[in-house]
Amino acid sequence: MKNTIIFDLDGLLIDSERITCRLYQHMLSQYGCSLSLSEYAEYYSGKTAVENMTDLVNAFRIPLTVREGLNRMGELEHRYLEEGIPLKKGAGELLFYLKENKYKTVLASSSTEDRAIKILGYHHLTDIFDAMVFGAEVKRGKPEPDVFLKACEKIKEPAENCLVLEDSEAGIQAAFAAGIPVICIPDVKKPAVKYLRLTAAVLDSLAEVKGYLEKDTP
Numbered sequence: 001m002k003n004t005i006i007f008d009l010d011g012l013l014i015d016s017e018r019i020t021c022r023l024y025q026h027m028l029s030q031y032g033c034s035l036s037l038s039e040y041a042e043y044y045s046g047k048t049a050v051e052n053m054t055d056l057v058n059a060f061r062i063p064l065t066v067r068e069g070l071n072r073m074g075e076l077e078h079r080y081l082e083e084g085i086p087l088k089k090g091a092g093e094l095l096f097y098l099k100e101n102k103y104k105t106v107l108a109s110s111s112t113e114d115r116a117i118k119i120l121g122y123h124h125l126t127d128i129f130d131a132m133v134f135g136a137e138v139k140r141g142k143p144e145p146d147v148f149l150k151a152c153e154k155i156k157e158p159a160e161n162c163l164v165l166e167d168s169e170a171g172i173q174a175a176f177a178a179g180i181p182v183i184c185i186p187d188v189k190k191p192a193v194k195y196l197r198l199t200a201a202v203l204d205s206l207a208e209v210k211g212y213l214e215k216d217t218p
Contacts, residue, residue: 002216004162005098005209006151006180007129009109009116011167011187012206015086016119017045018188023076024056027069033060041189046168048110048141049073081115084122088185090207095128097210108151108164110135110142131155143173148180165209169195183209 010016021040028035044052053069056062062069098105106129109116113134120126131154138146152159164175164182169191175182181200184191185208196202201212 002161002163002181002213003102004104004106004152004155004157006106006108006148006162006164006175008164008166008168008171009107009111009119011046011088012165012171012185013088013091013107014119015088017041019077019080019085020044021188023073023080024052026076027072028056028060028062031060031062033062037188045187045189046142046170048135077115081118081122085119087123088187089205090209092123092125094206094209095125099128104130104155104157106130106151106155106162107132108147109133110147112136142168142170143177145174145178148175148178152178152180163200165206172196172198183212185209 007013018037021035021037024040024044025035043055049070050066053066053073057064057066057069064072095105107116111134113136116132116134117126131151133147133150133154135141138150140146148164152162159179162180164171164180165185166172166175166182167185167187172182172184172191172195176198182198184196184199184202185204185206186202203209203212
């Protein structure tokens with residue numbers, strides 16, 4: 001029986017992927033370039049900010065360094081953070097259900113701590129997690145298992161007691177490599193079949209996780 005649920009943040013708990021796409025579109029438009037949501041989903045969804053900015057600078061030949069591009073994205077995203085990034089369907093209800101039913105919850109994200117805390121604070125969810133792990137705390141990002149192994153270490157639970165909720169191919173690979181069962185809840189990009197085969201289940205939204213857990217409970 002699972003007693004610990006590990007959450008990804010972007011694209012899983014919060015509806016940030018579409019916002020990130022808009023930010024890239026805004027930045028690219030200043031240089032006469034465009035990016036569709038389908039192109040974003042195919043080439044940029046689920047990757048780190050550094051990977052994406054490196055690809056954007058090279059692919060569109062933007063006259064910026066990767067660092068300058070990241071700084072500009074940070075300025076643009078700050079405006080969205082002030083307004084609040086929406087939660088994904090069923091996110092709040094699931095977190096409170098888990099709390100009421102004595103599950104441990106962990107946030108495991110490649111995001112920076114200050115960004116994640118600001119986003120969660122807007123929704124009054126900062127204190128609902130029993131532990132949090134951020135990108136700066138591990139040497140290797142997803143698809144390597146480090147962030148999820150660190151989550152198990154922080155919460156003091158073995159992998160077999162945990163369940164990961166993820167939306168991306170890299171997240172699925174990371175959970176699988178860590179030896180933790182993973183449920184995929186796709187966002188703007190549905191992972192390829194070869195990654196979905198690594199999951200315990202594929203659900204349409206976080207609203208369905210409660211039913212999965214109750215069915216899986218003896």
